[in-house]
Amino acid sequence: MTADNNPKIFIGRAEPEARQFDAWSHQPLLVSMEQGGIDAWPSSCRNGTCRTCFSKLERGQVRYEIEWPGLSADEKEQGYVLPCVAYPCSDLVLQHEGF
Template sequence: MTETAAAVATHTIHAELDGEMHSFSCRSDQTVLNAAEAAGVTLPSSCCSGVCTTCAAVVTEGSVEQPDAMGVKSDLQEQGYTLLCVAYPRADLKLRAGQEDALYEAQFGQYQK
């Protein structure tokens, strides 16, 4: 193992989707969505570029870094909303996946009334 590989942290992700809990490991240099796919866990996704909100989730414990999450306003990121396709874990995570509708409502609901 190289020195760089040894320095990469691995985190445990607990992702709830449709009432079912999934757990898998994710390296800090890997997106949560890529780690889920590698573990055989199917989470909603589409563009994989941080633009659409298909992979939206809410982080309830832990933290992520998501510099490319263009589809989520910064104030909503502070509330825990994340796009799993561009989210890198910085700690063990607990999250609720499948939050596209909730994120849409939080970002644009005031314009629908």
């Protein structure tokens, strides 16, 4: 999936608290969550390497603008994402593994 010149807005939900946020297609999920008032989501490097924000994508689709974020092929196949570098392509539900 590729970026669109016209940003789209999707509905995101952060679990386990079911907090809803606007997920913009032109910015990483973590930025959208913070703009939506979800500031407790763990993060550190914001470049896809430290894995602090490692999360399970329970529903929806994302894309990456970097060639290979800090996820193994198995993790990607199982639906894990790094919100600091993941861009939404649909409505989605995200679960942080540490919560």
